[in-house]
Amino acid sequence: MLDRVERESGRAPDQTSLEVWMRTTAHACRAELAQRLNHTMRTDRQRGAKRVHYLSMEFLMGRALTNALAALELDGSFREAAERAGVDPGEVLEREPDAALGNGGLGRLAACFLDSLATLGVPSFGYGLRYAYGMFDQRIRGGQQLEEPCDWLRDGNPWELHRPELRFGVGFGGHVETYTDDEGGERRRWRPAQIVRATAYDFIVPGHGTERVAVLRQWQASPDQPIDFAAFSRGDYQAAGAAKLAAETLNWVLYPDDSTDAGxxxxxxxxxxxxxxxxxxxxxxxxxxxxxxxxxxERAAIHLNDTHPALAVPELLRLLIDVHHLSWDAALAQCRAALSYTNHTLLPEALETWPVAMLEELLPRHLELIYELNARWLDHVRRHFPGDEELVARTSLVDEGGQRRVRMAPLSIIASKRVNGVSKLHSQLMVETIFADYAKIVPTRFCNVTNGVTPRRWLAQANPALAALLDARLGGAGSGEPDWRTHLDRLAELEPLAEDPEFRRELLAAKLHNKALLAKLIRRNLGLPIDPSSLFDVQIKRIHEYKRQLLNLLHVVARYQAICDEPEKSWVPRTVIFAGKAASAYVTAKQIIRLIHDVARVVNGDPRVHGRLRLVFLPNYGVSLAERLFPAADLSEQISTAGKEASGTGNMKFALNGALTIGTWDGANIEMAEAVGREHFFIFGLDAEGVRATRAAGYAPREHYEQSPTLRRVLDAIAEGVFSPGEPERYRGLVGQLLERDTYLLLADFADYLAAQAKADALFERPDDWARVAALNIAGMGSFSSDRTIRDYVETIWELPGE
Structure with missing residues (x-):
């Protein structure tokens, strides 16, 4: 390591910058991983292995260096080399930027899956785009979110392997023509107007406890011709570079703002x-x-992670029929045997659709194939459900109401062999609500695979204090017993230890250590002193109305008002922490972020509160920040409107790190509570059936406002400008929406939520009892490893023989 640092920097190791140390260490790991990649690929090829190809618009990988060092068992050598050169190894690790290849739960789940695919030895490729700027960096100015480009590739990416030999042409626009093939048959052929070249960059994902790896193959776009030389020669430089700009734009930003036609x-x-x-x-x-x-x-399982890759259906048909000359029936049979689809949302508005006119312009041949596929599907529906033309219309791939649009979720369903939800409740509601018609027609196609998270990153690496305690109590890799890092079901052995006073004391000490580290980060970044002994109440998710950050904030205001009313009362000190990004065009979500900051300014500055309540918003939430937050949390906020959260994985990471959950009976909260014991969760509010019944009965949110003095006082304070005195009208519209519509039933659940928070306070006042419940939460998390999730996919969906 020391020799390599000197060779790469041209300077002595003790005179080399931390950035060079980081890149050199990454290069050393990459060299070892490349050897493992070659061995993995050669072995899979020799035995004719069936491979998984996981297509996702997001892979939220985070930093790679700590993970690679741990997987390669080089972390000790790295630390020794750094310390011999007088370099702080922790500071070297901090110099690595987060890979900006994803945004939220969808991308983090995909990253966990790659870790487990490698660890379990499943032959696999992840496929994504090589984003130059990710989604965006979140900055807060005057309490408001501002978006800036995340230039994470500015100094290059030391992890990727450029594969210039892997280049493919991708077409857009143009027209379709009919021609006669060599055997006299009539065929269709697409003549694109524009060709963009896709070049591969490989990121190698190591397995733990194995020599095997997985590959994240990312595509970089470039024009078919770098510049229009004729335009350049006549001085029209903008036209000369137009094709280059159009191609490179494909890799600029994850999820461009779709509020405009150009987006x-x-x-x-x-x-x-x-x-x-x-x-x-x-x-x-x-x-x-x-x-x-x-x-x-037989050799390839192709998995669609949500509807973003749904165009794989017509593209695979085109490649098989037009390019490789399979018959329609043979091509469709291959599609239905190879493709599978995971649905991640029950929100109808989140299910992608594309205007027919746009597809006709950009992908004319694919629209033809979609029409043919739709005709075959509707013939099937008519044969099995004769006379039910309403069912035919509802299940058509083309929505004929208003602007004609192609529905991407149904496209994924009818061309896949399996469609899964991501928690038991979500999968049940999926076939009862948004896909009920399709479940009626092809009921055996639907199944469930509950999500999971990798314990390597989200416990072993993120929480060394707790990991050391587990090693001491469960036995590490050298004990001759299975290691909990790869056999998470061993956490069940902690259940009897929950009754051990010494173990509870050690668990509380590990938690306090992590809270002190987070308090130091908050003080450094925001200048706000935090009491590590206070209850750390954390909600970290993308900002969305259904995730109900606003309900959490209503509780903060109610607590603040109660403290001001009785400042001499013995209040349980609480630090409420938010983090998350709002989509750039999501006005209400950005307004909620501003309200959080306005409330924080008042609460944190009021001498009557005297530190017993702190409100914190940590900007630019990402994987590295999450690795600080999950280990430090005492209370995990999982408070989405019941029936709206498909699964969640943050809830699993919190519980795995010893946080208690306050949440609705929704998503994977249900399975977690069943594994841990519902009595060890703070469950509140309406369940999914209660939500449906409340809406069916004619929900009137204003009634809750009229009947609850506490709620009325909270909403009035916000609406009247108590937290925005310079602009008293700022939040009147937001409060008005709650009183008139309250789409996500915040007011209906408010009273029960406050009661659950009071129960959390009461338990936190008994630290030994709190530690016992925290230990039971950790003990119940064994089945929520992404290793178990991947095994379920292998057996239920991908059908990999002999794996």
């Missing part, structure tokens, strides 16, 4: 660019080892 077109182009390059790559690899494509589904 929607770019998002559609991004999604097609991803699936076309990925499918061409996997078909080329298949043909290197096989004589034809009739065996494609």
């Amino acid at each position: 929607r077109r770019l998002r559609l182009r991004q999604e097609f660019f991803l699936v076309s390059a990925s499918l061409q790559d996997l078909i080329a690899r298949h043909l290197e080892d096989n004589t034809g494509l009739s065996s494609l589904a």
Whole structure:
């Protein structure tokens, strides 16, 4: 290591910058991982292994160095080398930027899956885009969110392997023509107006306790010709670079703002660019080892992570029919045997649709194939449900109401062999609500695979204090017993230890250590002193109305008002922490962020509160910040409107790190509570059936306002400008929405939420009892490893033989 630092920097190791140390260490790890990659690929090829190809618009990988050092068992050597050179190894690790390849739960789940695929030895590729700026960096100015580009590739990426030999053309626009093939048959052929080149960059994901790896293959766009030389020669430099700009824009930003037509077109182009390059790559690899494509589904499982990659359906059909000359029936059979789809949302507005006119302009051949696929599907529906033309209309791939649009979730469903939800409740509601018609027609196609998280990053690496305690109590890798890092079900052995006073004391000490580290970070970044002994109440999610950060904030205001009323009362000190980004065009979510800051300014500055309540918003939430927050949390806020949260994985990370959950009976909260014991959760509010019944009965939110003096006082304070005295009208519209519509039933759940918070206070006042419940929460998390999730996919959906 020391020699390598000197060779790469041209300076002595003790005179080399921390950035060079970081890059050199990454290069050393990458060299070892490349050898493992070659071995993995060669072994899989020799045994004709079936591979998983996981297509996702997001892979929220975070920093890679700590994970790689741990997987390669080089962390001790790295620390020794750094310390011998007088370098702080922790500061070296902090110099690595987060990889800006994702945003939230969808991308973090995909990253956990790659970790587990490698660890379990499942032959696999992840496919994504190589975003230059990710989603955005969140800055807070005057309490308001501002978006700035996240220039994470400014100094290059030391982890990636450029694969210039892997280049594929991706077309857009143009026209479709009919021609006669060599055998006299009539065929269709797409003549794109524009060709963009996709070049591969590989990021190697190491397995733990194994030599095997997984690959995240990212696509970088470039023009077919770098510049229009004729335009350049005549001095029209803008026209000369137009094709280059159009291509590179595909890799600029994750989820361009789709409130404009230009943003929607770019998002559609991004999604097609991803699936076309990925499918061409996997078909080329298949043909290197096989004589034809009739065996494609036997060797390749192709998984669609949500509807963003749904254009894989018509693109795979096009490649098989137009390029490789399979018949329609043979091509569709391969699609239905190879493709599978995970649904991540029950929100109808979140299910993607694309205007027919836009598809006709950008992907004319694909629209033809969608029409043909739809005709075949509707014939199937009519045969099995004769006379039910309403069912035919509801299940058509084309929504004929208003502007004609193609529905991407149904497209994914009818061309896949399996469709799964991500928690038991979500999968149940999926077939009862948004996909009820399709479940009626093809009921055996739907199944459930509950999400999980990798314990390597989210416990072993993020929480060394707790990991050391588990090693001492459960036995580490050298004990001759299975290691909990790869056999998380061993956490069940902690259940009897919950009754051990010494273990509870050690658990509280580890938690206090993590809270002190977070308090130091908050003080350094925000200048706000935090009491580490206070109850750390944490909600970290993307900001969205259904996730109900606003309900949490209403409780903060109610608590603040109660403290001001009785400042001499013995209040349980509480630090309420928010973090998360709002989509740039989501006005209400950005207004909630501003309200959090306005309330924080008043609460944190009021001498009557005297530190017994702190409100914190940590900006620019990402993986590295999450690694600080999960270990430090005492209370995990999982308070979405019941029936709206598909699963959640943050809830699992919190509980795995010893936080107690306050939440609704929703998503994976249900399975977690069943594993831990419902009595060890702070469950409140309406369940999914209660939500439906409340709405069916004619929900009147103003009644809750009229009947609850506490709620009325909270809402009046916000509406009257108590927290925004310079602009008293600022939040009147926000409060008005709650009183008139309250789409996500905040007011209906408010009283029960406050009662659950009071129970949390009462338990926190008994630290030994709190530690016992925290230990039971950790003990119940064994089945929420992403290793278990991947095993379920392998057995239930991908059907990998002999894995």
